[in-house]
Amino acid sequence: MPVEIQVNGLTKHFGGLKAVSNLSFELNKGELLGLIGPNGAGKTTVFNLMTGLLKPNSGQVVFKGKNIADWAPHLISACGIARTFQNIKLMVGMTVRENIRPAFHQKINYSMMSSLIRTPAFLKTEREMDEEIDQILDMLQITEFTDQYVEGLPYGIQRRVEIARALCLEPVVLLLDEPTAGLNHKEAKDIVEVIKDLLIEKNISMIVIEHNMRVIMSICDRIIVLNQGQLIASGIPEEIQQNNEVIRVYLGEKRIAG
Ligand SMILES: Nc1ncnc2c1ncn2[C@@H]1O[C@H](COP(=O)(O)OP(=O)(O)O)[C@@H](O)[C@H]1O
Ligand SMILES: [Mg+2]
Known part of the structure; x- marks a missing residue:
């Protein structure tokens, strides 16, 4: 399977704390990779x-043949890696559409700065942008909220707005940090459906950090497990469920759902 992103020996210390230690893994094209750990x-x-x-102490993140680990965030996102946050980061006092528009502008600005990263977003008119936003909102089934202020919306809808904003960057890679965190059962199920649709319709490669083991085991092609900054296991869901080290790490926290 062709590799989309290759992470090599990535290490990050905070003072004496080794948050990430010599971590290597790859994300394959079109894959949904689960990233789990306590x-x-x-x-x-x-x-x-x-x-x-954050900048690593050492190690590389290789994307499109280049080590992007030292690049500024806006350049990385303009090149096709988008993300959502564990704690939703939307702009209060603005509508859903107003929250999403800047993602388009960002893409266009940086496309103009460098022919290397020129994309289809280059030279789009405001109206074309709004049409694309409408399409993305429709795909995420949140059209009815387009002109509402984000702060009044249910948490599950806010999550989808954040995903919509990430999609406006036309990413080839999407990183979702605990997309079901804080959601009720129904909202979480809906987000999982959205993620599955994205894989099929947009063919985006994804890494999902998720606490809900049932979700992880049911949607991921492959899973990697971190503990204290170190990779302790990697494999298909069935392998991870039966991995003794993984079971040991999770004992006392929660049982891995079958
Ligand atoms: N900016 C930071 N400064 C200092 N310590 C941090 C920072 N970010 C994370 N950490 C620490 O690094 C470790 C890993 O954090 P994090 O990556 O948020 O874990 P996870 O997402 O797996 O729960 C934790 O001990 C956390 O307190
Ligand atoms: Mg976290």
């Missing part, structure tokens, strides 16, 4: 390193 294992730090929010 609280504090270093999962969000991995996303922060892959999106330029």
